Amino acid sequence: MSTNAAIRAEVASLTSSISHYKKLLDDMQTRLGVLQSQLDSVVYPVSTLPPEMMSEIFTHCLPTERWMDMVNTSEAPLLLMHVCRTWRQITISTPNLWTTFDVNVAGIYNYFPEIAQSWLARAREYPLSVKISGVLWDISDTGGYSGRLFRDLPTAFSENPFFRAEHRCENPSGDGRVFPGIPSTSEAVHPPYQNGPRP
Numbered sequence: 623m624s625t626n627a628a629i630r631a632e633v634a635s636l637t638s639s640i641s642h643y644k645k646l647l648d649d650m651q652t653r654l655g656v657l658q659s660q661l662d663s664v665v666y667p668v669s670t671l672p673p674e675m676m677s678e679i680f681t682h683c684l685p686t687e688r689w690m691d692m693v694n695t696s697e698a699p700l701l702l703m704h705v706c707r708t709w710r711q712i713t714i715s716t717p718n719l720w721t722t723f724d725v726n727v728a729g730i731y732n733y734f735p736e737i738a739q740s741w742l743a744r745a746r747e748y749p750l751s752v753k754i755s756g757v758l759w760d761i762s763d764t765g766g767y768s769g770r771l772f773r774d775l776p777t778a779f780s781e782n783p784f785f786r787a788e789h790r791c792e793n794p795s796g797d798g799r800v801f802p803g804i805p806s807t808s809e810a811v812h813p814p815y816q817n818g819p820r821p
Contacts, residue, residue, distance in 0.1 A: 677716040720744040
């Protein structure tokens with residue numbers, strides 16, 4: 623067989639194979655569409671509950687451990703937002719789910735203000751409890767991690783007339799108001815850890 627004939631034969635074989643697999647793909651896509659339609663038509667019992675009842679159920683899903691970092695997509699309320707569109711809408715519109723802002727700032731300080739403002743907006747007029755943990759160092763360094771946090775936190779919370787904070791943090795300087803721009807019911811300033819590594 624000449625070279626040209628061999629090439630034509632291979633082209634014909636590949637063309638036939640492509641047509642075969644295209645048909646298989648079309649069949650699978652059709653079957654997938656049928657199965658997806660069947661799933662979409664399923665009505666789960668929980669989906670028949672009124673939003674008010676769903677909101678009440680969701681409040682019992684919040685973590686109970688006080689050390690839990692709530693800015694965590696594997697825990698309520700953020701977890702509930704990722705189940706489906708309906709659950710997301712109910713979660714966002716349930717202020718009770720957002721009245722505790724318990725967060726470790728170590729991994730989120732670059733976008734902490736946006737998270738805090740969003741959380742506060744969802745809590746609406748409900749009283750908000752805030753707990754912020756993490757190793758904080760020189761807050762006078764406005765360009766550093768701790769300095770940016772202490773600069774941005776008042777902006778995130780101080781405009782809400784319902785917010786009152788109980789400040790509890792490890793202040794390296796050991797004196798002065800920690801968050802002077804935030805209305806406070808009480809404040810506890812603790813000395814820094816002596817053996818913690820500096821960032």
